[in-house]
Amino acid sequence: MTHHHPDTGPEQSTDLRPGPSRRRLLGAAGAAGAAGLALGAAGGALGTAAATEPPTALSTVGSNRVPFRGDHQPGIIEPAQAHGHLLALDLAPGAGRKEAAALLRRWTRTAEALMAGETPASRLHDTGIALDAGPSSLTVTFGFGRTFFDRTGLAARRPSALAPLPPFSADELDAGRSDGDLWVQIGADDALVAFHALRALQREADGTARVRWQMNGFNRSPGATAAPRTARNLMGQVDGTNNPKETDEDFRQRVFVPAGGDPEWMAGGSYAVVRRIRMLLDDWERVPLDGQEKVIGRRKSDGAPLSGGSETTPVDLDKRGPDGNLAIAADAHVRVTAPASNGGAAMLRRSFSYHDGFRDDGAPDAGLLFVAWQADPMRGFVPVQRKLDRGDALSRFIRHEASALFAVPGGARKGEYVGQRLFEG
Numbered sequence: 540m541t542h543h544h545p546d547t548g549p550e551q552s553t554d555l556r557p558g559p560s561r562r563r564l565l566g567a568a569g570a571a572g573a574a575g576l577a578l579g580a581a582g583g584a585l586g587t588a589a590a591t592e593p594p595t596a597l598s599t600v601g602s603n604r605v606p607f608r609g610d611h612q613p614g615i616i617e618p619a620q621a622h623g624h625l626l627a628l629d630l631a632p633g634a635g636r637k638e639a640a641a642l643l644r645r646w647t648r649t650a651e652a653l654m655a656g657e658t659p660a661s662r663l664h665d666t667g668i669a670l671d672a673g674p675s676s677l678t679v680t681f682g683f684g685r686t687f688f689d690r691t692g693l694a695a696r697r698p699s700a701l702a703p704l705p706p707f708s709a710d711e712l713d714a715g716r717s718d719g720d721l722w723v724q725i726g727a728d729d730a731l732v733a734f735h736a737l738r739a740l741q742r743e744a745d746g747t748a749r750v751r752w753q754m755n756g757f758n759r760s761p762g763a764t765a766a767p768r769t770a771r772n773l774m775g776q777v778d779g780t781n782n783p784k785e786t787d788e789d790f791r792q793r794v795f796v797p798a799g800g801d802p803e804w805m806a807g808g809s810y811a812v813v814r815r816i817r818m819l820l821d822d823w824e825r826v827p828l829d830g831q832e833k834v835i836g837r838r839k840s841d842g843a844p845l846s847g848g849s850e851t852t853p854v855d856l857d858k859r860g861p862d863g864n865l866a867i868a869a870d871a872h873v874r875v876t877a878p879a880s881n882g883g884a885a886m887l888r889r890s891f892s893y894h895d896g897f898r899d900d901g902a903p904d905a906g907l908l909f910v911a912w913q914a915d916p917m918r919g920f921v922p923v924q925r926k927l928d929r930g931d932a933l934s935r936f937i938r939h940e941a942s943a944l945f946a947v948p949g950g951a952r953k954g955e956y957v958g959q960r961l962f963e964g
């Protein structure tokens with residue numbers, strides 16, 4: 540059971556998560572049922588000594604739990620968490636199909652335990668980093684890069700959708716921070732829970748796969764705004780508004796590979812395009828507000844389209860102002876990226892911001908760990924990026940510095956490990 544708010548951006552569904560807080564609250568307050576809940580919540584007001592109180596219940600942030608098993612892997616349609624780690628690994632020399640399958644088995648067991656808020660099976664060696672914390676909406680997602688299939692003798696099963704992304708003229712890609720045999724995406728609303736998972740999973744790869752690159756990202760913390768809202772990126776824009784919605788008729792078709800699709804082992808899976816996009820914030824922040832809004836085609840304060848209405852009002856690309864000019868400029872980012880401008884191409888964007896300090900030139904090394912999900916990159920990211928590459932207004936303020944594409948298989952069903960249908964199908 541996973542949910543995505545029907546009308547709003549990635550950050551908006553703290554109240555829609557499966558089983559918010561109840562499980563932990565009951566655990567904390569003993570077996571007192573609803574009375575325990577009330578006691579747990581009102582404990583402070585009773586003013587009694589801590590020693591005689593049941594332990595204070597975890598807040599909803601810690602207690603939120605995302606199910607690991609299902610048709611799709613977690614970490615795709617759930618709201619992006621406050622903390623993210625992206626990890627790409629290459630198989631070690633000598634590691635092949637058998638070792639890779641064993642790794643996916645270990646990873647599956649550990650990811651399932653961690654997402655349930657349990658200590659992993661190798662608890663004797665657990666680092667203890669996440670002790671005291673609940674699952675905190677932890678999700679772990681696994682993917683395979685193009686090179687994985689050669690190294691494991693599985694080239695015949697490589698999806699054609701994993702063909703290398705075409706080069707784009709504005710690319711300034713760092714090969715060392717691009718691609719990779721294996722990919723792990725970790726998200727959690729607590730930084731220690733996220734790092735704990737990163738460390739546990741990386742250690743389990745010891746001897747089988749080595750870290751190729753690793754990136755850290757973040758989003759707004761749940762509860763930081765008075766009411767749930769779409770998150771902002773580091774340019775200050777409301778970002779995620781016009782994502783495909785789970786309630787859209789074609790949502791699944793756009794995001795997930797159908798059963799009977801090609802290859803069959805990818806049924807229920809999706810393709811993740813990962814781009815590290817640095818923002819030229821010094822240049823951006825010099826642009827006056829109305830200029831910034833023109834670049835995107837939406838108002839900065841509330842994300843409403845410049846064609847009128849509120850954040851969720853559909854964008855009217857034909858609307859003209861009293862001066863006869865297009866309300867949303869010809870090169871505005873939302874016009875260039877709209878499905879209507881790209882033969883219907885669409886993707887589910889689920890990104891993290893990043894900040895890695897300052898560069899030698901004094902500029903912030905900050906931007907977007909752009910993660911886009913789609914059933915087929917040729918009907919999602921590729922046509923849209925081709926169009927952006929020809930120069931939308933935003934291109935002047937960003938640099939694509941790393942790129943990767945991963946096949947993310949469907950969710951593990953009961954008794955299965957992630958990717959089992961690839962290895963054993």
Ligand SMILES: C=CC1=C(C)c2cc3[nH]c(cc4nc(cc5[nH]c(cc1n2)c(C)c5CCC(=O)O)C(CCC(=O)O)=C4C)c(C)c3C=C
Pocket residue numbers: 772774776777778779780781782814816817818835837854872873876877878885886906907909920923924927937
């Ligand atoms: C190739 C795909 C895309 C890249 C790369 C990309 C980079 C990028 N985008 C923003 C900020 C915003 N993007 C917005 C909308 C939007 N962006 C894409 C695609 C890419 N963006 C799409 C498909 C859309 C939706 C278009 C539509 O149908 O309306 C918005 C507006 C709010 C929203 O709908 O999310 C913002 C803001 C940045 C900063 C960035 C690179 C750093």
Ligand SMILES: [Fe+2]
Pocket residue numbers: 872876
């Ligand atoms: Fe965008």
